[in-house]
Amino acid sequence: MNTHSGFKAFLTFTIVLLIGIITSTYASAAITDEEIAHIVVTANTIDITAGKLALGKATNADVKKFADWMVNGHSSINTSAAALVAKLKVTPKDNDTSKDLAKGGEENVAHLTKLTGAEFDKAYISHEVAFHDTVLEALNKTLIPNAKNKELKETLIKSEAVIQGHVARAREIVANLNSKK
Numbered sequence: 001m002n003t004h005s006g007f008k009a010f011l012t013f014t015i016v017l018l019i020g021i022i023t024s025t026y027a028s029a030a031i032t033d034e035e036i037a038h039i040v041v042t043a044n045t046i047d048i049t050a051g052k053l054a055l056g057k058a059t060n061a062d063v064k065k066f067a068d069w070m071v072n073g074h075s076s077i078n079t080s081a082a083a084l085v086a087k088l089k090v091t092p093k094d095n096d097t098s099k100d101l102a103k104g105g106e107e108n109v110a111h112l113t114k115l116t117g118a119e120f121d122k123a124y125i126s127h128e129v130a131f132h133d134t135v136l137e138a139l140n141k142t143l144i145p146n147a148k149n150k151e152l153k154e155t156l157i158k159s160e161a162v163i164q165g166h167v168a169r170a171r172e173i174v175a176n177l178n179s180k181k
Contacts, residue, residue: 024032031146036156037085039101039143043135044074044081046105050124054114060121062173066128077159088149118177132164132167136160138145
């Protein structure tokens with residue numbers, strides 16, 4: 001299998017995995033604020049981990065800047081989330097969705113670790129588009145509608161705009177990388 005078809009196969013696998021995560025999130029109609037908090041922290045941690053890897057491996061300047069933005073932005077979000085759950089006296093609760101997210105994040109990093117150069121750059125940033133799209137869908141269809149606490153719900157709503165900004169920038173970078181073929 002050549003690297004291009006290998007990348008396409010991995011990206012397809014990643015999208016199928018993310019769709020499965022969304023489906024498992026939707027299936028859990030009784031998702032609690034504690035579970036939502038854990039999903040949020042897990043999703044941010046996944047992006048921090050992948051971003052740190054990209055800071056060391058990316059060769060494209062825009063990809064490196066994006067990775068730095070992800071590491072700093074998602075670290076800040078996790079700090080804010082920790083403060084909010086402490087204030088609300090909510091203990092994040094591990095759940096099937098956060099476990100699936102963590103597994104997908106580990107598999108993504110394992111795949112990315114094997115790549116170098118432009119192939120790494122494209123794989124990392126393409127995954128960022130898919131991941132952020134998935135998070136947006138989960139936010140809108142599951143997390144926000146099921147959040148019971150008003151402050152938690154407001155925080156989730158505010159985070160939607162930030163995530164939209166992330167995915168928009170990631171799409172621009174993908175387009176720029178694809179135009180350099």
